[in-house]
Amino acid sequence: MVRGFPPEEFEARWERLRSAMTQARLDAVLVSTEANFQYICGFSSQTWVSPTRPRYLILPRNSDPVAIVPTSNAQGIFATTPVRDVRTWQAPNPSDDGISLVVGALREIALSYGAIGTELGPESRLGFPVGDFLRLVEATRPIEIIDASKLIMRLRMIKSPREIDKIRAVAHVASDCFERLPEMIKPRTTIRDVCRLLQAELIKSGADKAPYVVGEAGLGGYETVMMGPDDHILSSGDLIFIDTGAVYDSYFCDFDRHYGVNYVLGEASRAYDAVYRATEVGLAAAKPGRRVSEVWRAMTGSLTSAGVEATYVGRMGHGIGLNHTEPPSVNSTDNTMLEPGLVFTLEPNAQYELSNHAGQKKLMVHEENVVVTDSGIELLSNRAAPQITILSFSS
Amino acid sequence: MVRGFPPEEFEARWERLRSAMTQARLDAVLVSTEANFQYICGFSSQTWVSPTRPRYLILPRNSDPVAIVPTSNAQGIFATTPVRDVRTWQAPNPSDDGISLVVGALREIALSYGAIGTELGPESRLGFPVGDFLRLVEATRPIEIIDASKLIMRLRMIKSPREIDKIRAVAHVASDCFERLPEMIKPRTTIRDVCRLLQAELIKSGADKAPYVVGEAGLGGYETVMMGPDDHILSSGDLIFIDTGAVYDSYFCDFDRHYGVNYVLGEASRAYDAVYRATEVGLAAAKPGRRVSEVWRAMTGSLTSAGVEATYVGRMGHGIGLNHTEPPSVNSTDNTMLEPGLVFTLEPNAQYELSNHAGQKKLMVHEENVVVTDSGIELLSNRAAPQITILSFSS
DSSP states (O other): OOOSOOHHHHHHHHHHHHHHHHHHTOSEEEEOSHHHHHHHHOOOOGGGGOSSSOOEEEEESSSOOEEEEEHHHHHHHHHHSSOOEEEEEOSOOTTOSSHHHHHHHHHHSOOSSSEEEESOSTTOOOSSOHHHHHHHHHHTTTSEEEEOHHHHHHHHHBOOHHHHHHHHHHHHHHHHHHHHHHHHOOTTOBHHHHHHHHHHHHHHTTOSEEEEEEEEEEETOBSOSSSOOOOOBOOTTEEEEEEEEEEETTEEEEEEEEEEESOOOHHHHHHHHHHHHHHHHHHHHOOTTSBHHHHHHHHHHHHHHTTOBOOSSOOSOEEOSSSSSEEEEOSSSOOOBOOTTBEEEEOOEEEEOOTTOOSSOEEEEOOEEEEEOSSSEEESSOOOOSSOEEEOOOO | OOOSOOHHHHHHHHHHHHHHHHHHTOSEEEEOSHHHHHHHHOOOOGGGGOSSSOOEEEEESSSOOEEEEEHHHHHHHHHHSSOOEEEEEOSOOTTOSSHHHHHHHHHHSOOSSSEEEESOSTTOOOSSOHHHHHHHHHHTTTSEEEEOHHHHHHHHHBOOHHHHHHHHHHHHHHHHHHHHHHHHOOTTOBHHHHHHHHHHHHHHTTOSEEEEEEEEEEETOBSOSSSOOOOOBOOTTEEEEEEEEEEETTEEEEEEEEEEESOOOHHHHHHHHHHHHHHHHHHHHOOTTSBHHHHHHHHHHHHHHTTOBOOSSOOSOEEOSSSSSEEEEOSSSOOOBOOTTBEEEEOOEEEEOOTTOOSSOEEEEOOEEEEEOSSSEEESSOOOOSSOEEEOOOO
16 A cells, blocks of 8 residues: 655645634644644654654645654655755754754744644653753744644544545454454463554554554453453453554554454353444544534433443543544534544443452443544444454463 | 563652652653553553543552553553552543543642652653643642653663563564574565564564664665665665664663675775764663763764764663653753663664765764663674675575
């Protein structure tokens, strides 16, 4: 599959961004995080792993974009992006890591509104030190520096066919790896080693990275979906939960799968059945013109009829794309309209108690990835099996 | 190897941090980034991949630490950290993602100095939206919110024996994988697939993650160390450069290796020889009591005598630990004293031209990982071979 995007993809993004800037009365946007920098110009580099050297990209409403990057990044900007105004400094330079260049570039922008947007809002981060942000705000007065993260995210939420191709590709790789995983697991393996097997298989099978491979295993269920894997050795009756965020060409898939060791306790099977059915209801409810909150309500209704208890996870799905999680949130308050190109996860979750075992409540979190189409949705992950897959180990 | 740290490790860190706070006249530090949060309490979770839900940790100078985390993270804090005051909210909640709890907790702190430190300085980031930071500054007046990133980083720079064990472990895994790589590469492979092989091998061999696996290959050399890998197919005379940042139990190693396909052009061999010798000089110069800038000067002197040209990379090494790159910077201006426990990379680099080929200058970047001991340094990576390793493909 072709990597990157042709120039017309970025031309279309710039046009939409500039039109959104006009509506929001912004003269430019300044971005410094990997996802937004890449969204605007296509720069893809693993150096974002390191926090030492910041990178800045300015897209003015009425003039050409400006990249302000360490000297060592300039070749990459010229070779892989349509940005031609590239300004550099020898980084790291703790006393001025590019910030005076940014201030200079912002001052050159022709102002109609006196406002420049940057990444300040919910779910956003800044890709450079806040001390430098405060200096920038002072040095560019009277220009107002306000939030543009929601504006950019609204555009990013609706993926182009080329973006969807990338997410579909990595979701298929992850689906295949999850389906092959049972053959690969040997008895008395730790859940950590199961995650290791899956991570290596994802890479070998075509994912570029698998930054997120969480696994939990325990008799009859698991109590967190954020902390594992640990060194628990698989044994009969364990329910295995594995969740992966894998990446192809910078785009994430994000879904989980369950396996039982030899057998699954009835309470776990019933909880799985409830979230599986809730997902079916969510898949049927997700159509263009509906709202995200309606999909949440449909799934919640299904879980309530099944008599299972709600959890503290806080939502039942979220957007995916250049970030592992991004807006919208599938919950009661997010009224984002489903439009063709919106890619998100359906993630109904429940909690349950084991009747014969004291202790904490168990979680059951199911997840699939979908894209909204003209008439409904397309599943990007291969649909999970209606029953938990059993690994048969003779012990 | 044991994962995590025993309670006394955190007690020692808190004692050092509190004593640094007193010196800096700070009543508390507030951290929200993965590395600093983990340094202070040991919380290790892959959910930091997602920017949706922020997490906050406050260590007051005179009272117990407070974690402010999404409800879904509370179990992990209790189970894996010594923090007992855990305050939660149902995230995501875009209108108040924990920030009012943070303001409340900061207001409870007994003030001696009226100042609280957070992550604002060079090489730091904030782990929550800047819009919320600005709200926090307003809501906590007259408390001053100032930088504590340098103070925390000065402590983090000097690793404990347990931290060094983790870096040594992952550096050995990466060294072994680099040494086995030649047997694994088949003729007519792309550099992307070579990186894929290495990444999978790192995971299978015991690294938890390999967030950074950059590769470049080309006749006689490479022109960037930040952009690859791409789909270039290996052919005779190619110089292969691979750099990896791999992780064990949250600690990074970071070094590179070179391979030649069938042969290496003389210019590349000479440049390799120059950076190899500069590394030897750097290894000999690195001793407790010397300064980082002296190590830089020793390596620069060696490169100058070898007649090679300086590059735009901006430094010749850096600290490693919970971040892929962290202070100090091995350059002319960083006068950090080498102390036992300082872990850093020696990374001399040069550029050269190919006499028979037009085009851009080639880079040559060599790298090893070391820890300062009582009497000198210990190599954490297995020392690279003095000549570029040749892959022999019959074509």
